[in-house]
Amino acid sequence: MTSLSIILVQKLYKEPLFARDETQSYGFGLRFSNIGTNEEMIWHSGSTPHFQNEIFYLPETGWSGAILTNKTHALEEEGLFFLKQGIIQILNGESLTDFPQLKPSIPVLVTVVVLSTIISSIFLFLKIRYGSIKRPISWFVFAGIQLLITIVGTLFIPHLLGVPWHTFRLFAPDVAFLCTVLLCLFAVNGLLSGVIALKKQQKHAN
Numbered sequence: 178m179t180s181l182s183i184i185l186v187q188k189l190y191k192e193p194l195f196a197r198d199e200t201q202s203y204g205f206g207l208r209f210s211n212i213g214t215n216e217e218m219i220w221h222s223g224s225t226p227h228f229q230n231e232i233f234y235l236p237e238t239g240w241s242g243a244i245l246t247n248k249t250h251a252l253e254e255e256g257l258f259f260l261k262q263g264i265i266q267i268l269n270g271e272s273l274t275d276f277p278q279l280k281p282s283i284p285v286l287v288t289v290v291v292l293s294t295i296i297s298s299i300f301l302f303l304k305i306r307y308g309s310i311k312r313p314i315s316w317f318v319f320a321g322i323q324l325l326i327t328i329v330g331t332l333f334i335p336h337l338l339g340v341p342w343h344t345f346r347l348f349a350p351d352v353a354f355l356c357t358v359l360l361c362l363f364a365v366n367g368l369l370s371g372v373i374a375l376k377k378q379q380k381h382a383n
């Protein structure tokens with residue numbers, strides 16, 4: 178592809194939509210990275226819950242590539258970038274870079290929070306059944322915070338990810354399940370805290 182035709186392609190595919198930042202633009206499904214440098218790339222990627230792919234073209238060298246691979250989790254998509262970089266390095270005759278190992282930090286973090294919330298739920302249940310209840314206003318505030326977290330989390334997680342809940346469940350079922358359990362536990366903790374506050378208030382009334 179000549180430099181003139183590359184300019185025409187860039188003009189055709191970039192202008193109708195928008196530039197994501199100074200190095201990336203998006204239009205009609207093609208993306209342009211590192212524009213104006215010897216690392217310029219025209220590419221596009223996509224995925225389903227169990228499959229991911231990417232095509233790329235390097236105008237500087239004329240190399241093109243297509244990657245088709247299976248996928249079991251949305252968090253694996255980051256690995257596709259490093260796979261592509263390794264292929265490009267091989268095509269350019271360069272030595273391979275040691276790419277970072279992907280760690281399941283998000284599922285581990287969510288699991289820890291879920292377990293902590295379960296312990297909190299057990300504590301609240303035992304508090305209702307056996308414990309002495311003090312300062313009902315504090316429990317009312319705690320209940321309100323927990324229920325607010327449940328509502329905000331339910332609405333904010335899809336906004337944060339940019340996808341609805343059903344898509345989240347398709348592409349990352351384990352993390353979606355843990356997040357759902359976590360929100361349910363916050364709701365349960367909020368209700369239990371409300372019960373504690375009401376019981377204490379009733380004791381004061383009596």
